[in-house]
Amino acid sequence: MIIQRPWPFGCRGKPLSCIDPMPELPEVEVTRLSFAERIAGARIEALRMGKPLRWPLGGDAQAVCGQHVRAVRRRGKYLLLDLDDGLLLLHLGMSGSLNFAPQQPPAGAHDHMDLVTDRGTLRLHDPRRFGAVVWAPSEDSPQARKLLGHLGVEPLNGGFDAMAFHAALRKRSAPVKQVLLAGDIVVGVGNIYASEALFLAGIRPTLSASKVSRPRALRLHAAIIDVLSRAVRQGGSSLRDFVSAEGKTGYFQLEAAVYGRAGQPCRVCATPIRSMVQGQRTTFYCPTCQKN
Numbered sequence: 546m547i548i549q550r551p552w553p554f555g556c557r558g559k560p561l562s563c564i565d566p567m568p569e570l571p572e573v574e575v576t577r578l579s580f581a582e583r584i585a586g587a588r589i590e591a592l593r594m595g596k597p598l599r600w601p602l603g604g605d606a607q608a609v610c611g612q613h614v615r616a617v618r619r620r621g622k623y624l625l626l627d628l629d630d631g632l633l634l635l636h637l638g639m640s641g642s643l644n645f646a647p648q649q650p651p652a653g654a655h656d657h658m659d660l661v662t663d664r665g666t667l668r669l670h671d672p673r674r675f676g677a678v679v680w681a682p683s684e685d686s687p688q689a690r691k692l693l694g695h696l697g698v699e700p701l702n703g704g705f706d707a708m709a710f711h712a713a714l715r716k717r718s719a720p721v722k723q724v725l726l727a728g729d730i731v732v733g734v735g736n737i738y739a740s741e742a743l744f745l746a747g748i749r750p751t752l753s754a755s756k757v758s759r760p761r762a763l764r765l766h767a768a769i770i771d772v773l774s775r776a777v778r779q780g781g782s783s784l785r786d787f788v789s790a791e792g793k794t795g796y797f798q799l800e801a802a803v804y805g806r807a808g809q810p811c812r813v814c815a816t817p818i819r820s821m822v823q824g825q826r827t828t829f830y831c832p833t834c835q836k837n
Contacts, residue, residue, distance in 0.1 A: 567675075568637040570700070570733025571776035573622050576637070578777075580645035580667065581617035587662035588613050589628070595657035596674060599638060603688055604680035609633070614662065621696045621732040626660075631682045633660075634692060638675030644668045696732045700769050701777075705731060711762035714754040721757055721765075722750035723824050734769055736826045737804045738776060742768040744803045749835045750828045803829040 568576070592606040608630075615627040624643075626633040635643070647665045658669035658678050669676060681688040698705050713730045714721065724730065725739040734742065743750050745768035748761055757765065779800075802812055807820035807829060816833040 567639045567735065568622065568641065569735030569737055570619075570622060571738070571773055573624060573637065573733075574619055574701075574777050575780050576643050577617055577619050577624055580643065584614050584626075584645060584662060584664060584667060585616055586613060587664040589660065589662050591659070591661040593652075593659040593661065594678065595652065598657055598671065599636070599675050599677045600679055602678060602680055604631075609680065620693050620699075621728060622735075623693065625684070631680060632684065632689070634677070634679045634681060634689060635669065636677040636692075637669075638671055638673060638677065640673045641669060641671035641676035644670065695729055697728055697730045698732065700731050700733060700773055705766070705770065707763050707766040710766050711757070711759050714757050714762055717754040719754060720751045720823060721748060721754040722828055724754040725769075726824065726826065731769065733773070736828075737801070738769070738772050740804045740829045741802055742772045744829075744831060744835060745772060747835055749837050750823060750830050752837060803831060805829065 589609050589612050592609050594602060594606060609628060612629040615629065618625040618627065622636060624635040626635065637643070645665050645667045649659065649666045649668050652659060652668070653670075655672040656668055656670050657674060657676070658667075660667040669678065679688060679692065683689065684693070698709075710731065714724065717724045717730075719727075722739050722743060725734045725742070726736065728734070740750070742765060746761060746765040748757065748765060803818050806818045808817050810816065811818055811831040811834060814831065814833045816831055818829055819832055820827055820829050822828070
């Protein structure tokens with residue numbers, strides 16, 4: 546049985562999600578691409594778990610020994626390692642990263658999982674321990690459905706329909722940025738990329754989702770796909786902790802239009818970029834390009 550722990554808070558009572566950006570869909574996809582082919586077909590020799598993570602493993606670590614990693618998939622911000630029997634679900638949490646290498650140095654204080662295979666060791670480094678490694682017997686099992694069942698459609702696999710997206714937005718009265726972050730309409734549009742997509746679509750983050758017109762919803766749909774695709778191509782955003790499983794940093798943050806640029810001139814109109822807090826996350830926007 547998997548027991549969910551409360552989401553941790555940082556120093557001075559502020560949620561850590563307001564302080565540090567976590568790996569989002571592009572970073573997770575970049576991580577997957579950086580080791581998926583190399584580990585596919587590998588035989589598992591050991592699964593070593595360190596300090597407790599956000600959720601318990603939910604199974605016997607010895608049970609995966611001798612199995613093979615058949616494939617590595619992504620669902621939202623989860624990585625799914627398909628095994629001969631069951632699967633491992635990995636989440637990077639707030640500050641986690643994976644590294645896959647033929648040899649690893651001795652595990653450090655913040656290394657909390659080693660999946661040892663005959664092709665190398667996959668290591669989870671997670672200083673804040675908000676990540677997770679969970680075993681499930683199948684993707685349809687209660688263990689997996691508890692983590693994956695609420696997720697919306699994937700934005701990059703061709704199943705993200707523009708008209709369905711607009712129809713779903715019309716049913717929500719919350720600010721459009723908060724609706725995107727919820728992840729139950731479209732998955733994986735985290736704080737960085739929601740701010741960027743809303744800027745590209747010319748939509749104020751505080752606008753009620755139900756008031757987003759059809760033309761603007763279509764622009765936002767296209768912007769989400771564009772921003773996420775560009776971020777994956779550029780290796781994600783390395784704002785503090787993120788590196789791929791090959792140890793490479795991302796570069797998307799260097800071309801961000803609004804995220805992290807409060808007080809700097811808008812790249813389109815030169816108006817100073819503003820920031821505000823929405824739902825314990827910092828939002829960045831241009832008051833001129835995103836009037837309403």
